[in-house]
Amino acid sequence: MDSLKLSTILLSLLSLATITQAQDPNYLVCSCPNTTTFTRNSTYQANLNLLLSSLSSNSTRNNINGFYNVSAGKDPDEVYGMFLCRGDVSNSVCRNCVNFATKDILKKCPIGKVATIWYDECELRYSNRNFFSAEYDSPVFFSNRYYVTVEPERFNQLVAITLSNISTRAASAPSGDKKFAVQQANYNLQILRTLVQCTPDLSTPDCRRCLAGAISKLGSCCDGKQGGIVIFARCNIRYELYEFYNATAAAEAVPAPPPVSLSPPPASGSETRRKGKGGVSTGLIIAIVIPVAVSLVLFYLGFCFLCRRAKSNKYFAQDNDVANEITTVESLQFDLSSIEDATNHFSADNKLGEGGFGAVYKVSKRFVRHLKSEEPRRSCIKI
Numbered sequence: 001m002d003s004l005k006l007s008t009i010l011l012s013l014l015s016l017a018t019i020t021q022a023q024d025p026n027y028l029v030c031s032c033p034n035t036t037t038f039t040r041n042s043t044y045q046a047n048l049n050l051l052l053s054s055l056s057s058n059s060t061r062n063n064i065n066g067f068y069n070v071s072a073g074k075d076p077d078e079v080y081g082m083f084l085c086r087g088d089v090s091n092s093v094c095r096n097c098v099n100f101a102t103k104d105i106l107k108k109c110p111i112g113k114v115a116t117i118w119y120d121e122c123e124l125r126y127s128n129r130n131f132f133s134a135e136y137d138s139p140v141f142f143s144n145r146y147y148v149t150v151e152p153e154r155f156n157q158l159v160a161i162t163l164s165n166i167s168t169r170a171a172s173a174p175s176g177d178k179k180f181a182v183q184q185a186n187y188n189l190q191i192l193r194t195l196v197q198c199t200p201d202l203s204t205p206d207c208r209r210c211l212a213g214a215i216s217k218l219g220s221c222c223d224g225k226q227g228g229i230v231i232f233a234r235c236n237i238r239y240e241l242y243e244f245y246n247a248t249a250a251a252e253a254v255p256a257p258p259p260v261s262l263s264p265p266p267a268s269g270s271e272t273r274r275k276g277k278g279g280v281s282t283g284l285i286i287a288i289v290i291p292v293a294v295s296l297v298l299f300y301l302g303f304c305f306l307c308r309r310a311k312s313n314k315y316f317a318q319d320n321d322v323a324n325e326i327t328t329v330e331s332l333q334f335d336l337s338s339i340e341d342a343t344n345h346f347s348a349d350n351k352l353g354e355g356g357f358g359a360v361y362k363v364s365k366r367f368v369r370h371l372k373s374e375e376p377r378r379s380c381i382k383i
């Protein structure tokens with residue numbers, strides 16, 4: 001009895017410590033069409049509240065592999081919802097992100113029947129339609145605001161090849177397991193990081209198909225961009241030139257091959273040797289050690305130069321690109337001030353209400369979102 005009480009107290013203290021330590025997730029983007037709204041105190045709202053608390057409470061379960069989908073209510077007022085956490089985040093980070101999202105999404109989309117919110121760590125969405133059926137699942141894609149400056153064609157190619165390769169790996173995980181894979185590749189003196197993920201319930205061919213569809217969108221959003229994200233309900237892909245996932249945790253979450261030196265056109269040498277023998281061959285060691293050593297030396301040599309260049313050049317030169325992009329491509333859809341805002345924390349929200357920018361995506365400052373013209377206009381409104 002006493003030890004039970006004691007452990008309860010200890011557990012409470014532990015969870016209190018976790019709560020106080022927990023950080024807000026890193027917001028990326030949200031969307032909600034202003035064409036489908038519910039009235040306050042309606043059945044839909046009641047169902048939505050039920051759904052959100054169900055998502056929130058189920059996020060504490062440990063055996064869900066970061067994914068849960070559920071619906072609430074009956075037909076005209078039925079609400080479908082899901083969350084998906086990034087494959088490498090811990091259960092507690094996942095839980096924290098989902099809990100935060102269930103509150104945050106209502107602040108940003110107070111009366112939207114359909115809403116989605118994305119953070120680095122997790123995604124949460126709900127709708128009056130079952131977004132798992134293909135006809136209601138239109139992808140959202142957005143890109144890092146910066147362009148690669150060296151060999152953009154080669155970069156695009158490297159991104160596509162690496163993402164395709166890891167798609168096969170992610171999709172091959174048994175049904176119910178995390179379908180998630182990350183891979184690094186060397187790009188000049190930088191490291192390209194790629195990630196693909198499907199919801200754990202997808203079959204291998206469906207996951208591969210979904211990811212292939214996502215990769216095929218890269219041309220529309222992310223040509224020559226330093227980073228990009230494409231999100232369907234059941235799968236998503238992302239790449240960046242910085243570490244946007246925890247590589248250590250990712251390696252623990254799903255077994256992955258060691259980082260390899262990649263450069264298209266693919267060097268067949270190391271791959272064939274690896275497949276040829278059961279053990280670790282000398283050829284493999286050479287194939288790995290030499291590029292790594294050379295990369296390290298080059299990295300070391302290039303490091304200070306890059307640092308200096310990044311400090312002096314990056315923002316000055318590339319902000320001009322961004323300004324061009326916003327005025328030419330995004331002027332109608334974007335709240336310019338929210339993109340240029342120095343923080344990610346919606347200090348420009350008031351402008352939304354009064355300005356001509358009624359229908360916008362609120363996007364974290366690092367990203368630019370690309371709307372297809374036939375897509376309905378959407379908004380993320382703050383009360």
Ligand SMILES: *[C@@H]1O[C@H](CO)[C@@H](O)[C@H](O)[C@H]1NC(C)=O
Nearest residue numbers: 038039040041042043045046
């Ligand atoms: C909704 O219900 C709450 C409490 O039941 C009430 O205070 C509020 O006035 C209602 N709002 C509308 C718009 O009916």
Ligand SMILES: *[C@@H]1O[C@H](CO)[C@@H](O)[C@H](O)[C@H]1NC(C)=O
Nearest residue numbers: 054055057058060061070071
């Ligand atoms: C998960 O959600 C369902 C409703 O969909 C609810 O009945 C159940 O209690 C939740 N599980 C947990 C662990 O909270």
Ligand SMILES: *[C@@H]1O[C@H](CO)[C@@H](O)[C@H](O)[C@H]1NC(C)=O
Nearest residue numbers: 068069070071130132133201
């Ligand atoms: C989750 O989605 C799948 C696929 O559409 C569906 O079969 C299942 O019923 C959903 N689960 C809930 C609880 O809605």
Ligand SMILES: *[C@@H]1O[C@H](CO)[C@@H](O)[C@H](O)[C@H]1NC(C)=O
Nearest residue numbers: 090245246247248249250252
């Ligand atoms: C990455 O994951 C590892 C293992 O799960 C953890 O120990 C480490 O603190 C994480 N790093 C960051 C920066 O979150």
Ligand SMILES: *[C@@H]1O[C@H](CO)[C@@H](O)[C@H](O)[C@H]1NC(C)=O
Nearest residue numbers: 161162165262263266267271
């Ligand atoms: C991708 O996989 C193919 C075949 O599995 C291999 O030949 C190629 O080298 C790989 N490329 C990259 C960039 O991983």
Ligand SMILES: *[C@@H]1O[C@H](CO)[C@@H](O)[C@H](O)[C@H]1NC(C)=O
Nearest residue numbers: 034035356357358359377379
């Ligand atoms: C949705 O937003 C657009 C663009 O601001 C606006 O013209 C339209 O009236 C809004 N629709 C509704 C139903 O509020």
